[in-house]
Amino acid sequence: MRKEQNMKKKITALLLAAVMMVAAFMGCGKAEGKAEEPKETGKAPIDVNIMALKGPTAMGLVEMMENSDYNFSIAASVDEVSPKLLQGGTDIAAIPANLASVLYNKTEGDIQVLAINTLGVLYIVENGETIQSAADLKGKTIYASGKGATPEYALNYILSSNGINPETDVTIEWKSEHSECVAALASQENAVAMLPQPFVTTAQTKNPEIRTALDLTKEWDALQEGEEKKSSMITGVVVVRKEFAEENPEEMQEFLKEYHTSVDYVNENVTDAAQLIEKYDIVPAAVAEKALPACNIVCIDGEKMEEKLSGYLEVLKAQNPQAVGGEVPNHDFYYIQ
Known part of the structure; x- marks a missing residue:
C-alpha cells in the first residue's frame, strides 16, 4: 500500500513538474513576444546617423548632440559628407543649400530636404566708414573668397539688383582663403571685404577696427x-x-520636433550654447558666443521651406545652372509631411 502511495506521489510530482515546465515555457514565450512587440508596432529604437559641417550649419544641432541618442559626427569638408550620404553611411546631413540640389539631380531624386537650417551668413565688412548701403559699393574693390560658389552668386545678385554691374562697376579680388581678405583689410585704408560668419567675428577679435557694414541677408530680403x-x-x-x-x-517627425527645440535653445541660450559648440569642436566658445546672433540659425520646414529655397535656387541657376546641378529640383525634393 505504501509502495502504491509512494508511486502515486511520484507520478503526481512528475505531472506537477511537467505542468510547471509547460507554464514556464509558455511564460517565456509571452515575455519574448512582449520584447518584440515594439518592433512589430514600429516603436523599436533605430540608429540614426547624422553628419554636419564645422561652422554655422552645425551650431543649431548642439542641443540634440548633448541630449539625444542620435549618432553625430562633425566633418571639416563637404568632401567627407557627400560620399557618406550617397553610399548610405549617413542618414541625415547638414550641407550647403546648393549642394543639396546638386545631389538631388545627381541621384535622380534620392535626396530630400528636411529643413532650412541657416539663412545667409555673408557680410560686407570694411576698415573704415564708407559703406552705408549697397549702392556705396559702386567703384569699390571688394576682397572675397568663394569664386564659382554661392558667395560669388549671392554677391552678384545683390550688386546687379542694386544697379551695379559686377563686371564693370566694381573690382572683385577673389582670394583662396578668408584670411587673405582679412590681411587686405588690415593693410589698406578703406578696404572692403565680403566675409562669412563666424569668420567675421574671428577677424574683429583680432582687429577691432573692422566694421560690419552690410548684412547681405537683409539686403537680399529688401530686394x-x-x-x-x-x-x-x-x-x-x-x-x-x-x-x-x-x-x-515617425522618426522623421520626431527628428524635426527635436530639431526645432534645439534651434530654439541655441538662439535663446547663447552663452550655454556656445559652450556646447566648443565641446563638439565646431568653433571656440568665445567666437561662437559673439557670432551666434549673426549666424541666422533657423529651422524652417514645410511649404515655407519650399518657397524660400526654390526661389534661392532659381537665382543661382540664372547665374550658373551647374551651381544647382543643372535644374532646380521638383516638388518631391522637399520633405513635407
Missing part, C-alpha cells in the same frame, strides 16, 4: 519686398536619404 514669389539667401539645409525617410516616417 524681395516687391516679388510675388519671395526667396531668401540660404547657406545650409538638412537633408535625408529619401529611402530612409520613407522607411521611418
Whole structure:
C-alpha cells in the first residue's frame, strides 16, 4: 500500500513538474513576444546617423548632440559628407543649400530636404566708414573668397539688383582663403571685404577696427519686398536619404520636433550654447558666443521651406545652372509631411 502511495506521489510530482515546465515555457514565450512587440508596432529604437559641417550649419544641432541618442559626427569638408550620404553611411546631413540640389539631380531624386537650417551668413565688412548701403559699393574693390560658389552668386545678385554691374562697376579680388581678405583689410585704408560668419567675428577679435557694414541677408530680403514669389539667401539645409525617410516616417517627425527645440535653445541660450559648440569642436566658445546672433540659425520646414529655397535656387541657376546641378529640383525634393 505504501509502495502504491509512494508511486502515486511520484507520478503526481512528475505531472506537477511537467505542468510547471509547460507554464514556464509558455511564460517565456509571452515575455519574448512582449520584447518584440515594439518592433512589430514600429516603436523599436533605430540608429540614426547624422553628419554636419564645422561652422554655422552645425551650431543649431548642439542641443540634440548633448541630449539625444542620435549618432553625430562633425566633418571639416563637404568632401567627407557627400560620399557618406550617397553610399548610405549617413542618414541625415547638414550641407550647403546648393549642394543639396546638386545631389538631388545627381541621384535622380534620392535626396530630400528636411529643413532650412541657416539663412545667409555673408557680410560686407570694411576698415573704415564708407559703406552705408549697397549702392556705396559702386567703384569699390571688394576682397572675397568663394569664386564659382554661392558667395560669388549671392554677391552678384545683390550688386546687379542694386544697379551695379559686377563686371564693370566694381573690382572683385577673389582670394583662396578668408584670411587673405582679412590681411587686405588690415593693410589698406578703406578696404572692403565680403566675409562669412563666424569668420567675421574671428577677424574683429583680432582687429577691432573692422566694421560690419552690410548684412547681405537683409539686403537680399529688401530686394524681395516687391516679388510675388519671395526667396531668401540660404547657406545650409538638412537633408535625408529619401529611402530612409520613407522607411521611418515617425522618426522623421520626431527628428524635426527635436530639431526645432534645439534651434530654439541655441538662439535663446547663447552663452550655454556656445559652450556646447566648443565641446563638439565646431568653433571656440568665445567666437561662437559673439557670432551666434549673426549666424541666422533657423529651422524652417514645410511649404515655407519650399518657397524660400526654390526661389534661392532659381537665382543661382540664372547665374550658373551647374551651381544647382543643372535644374532646380521638383516638388518631391522637399520633405513635407
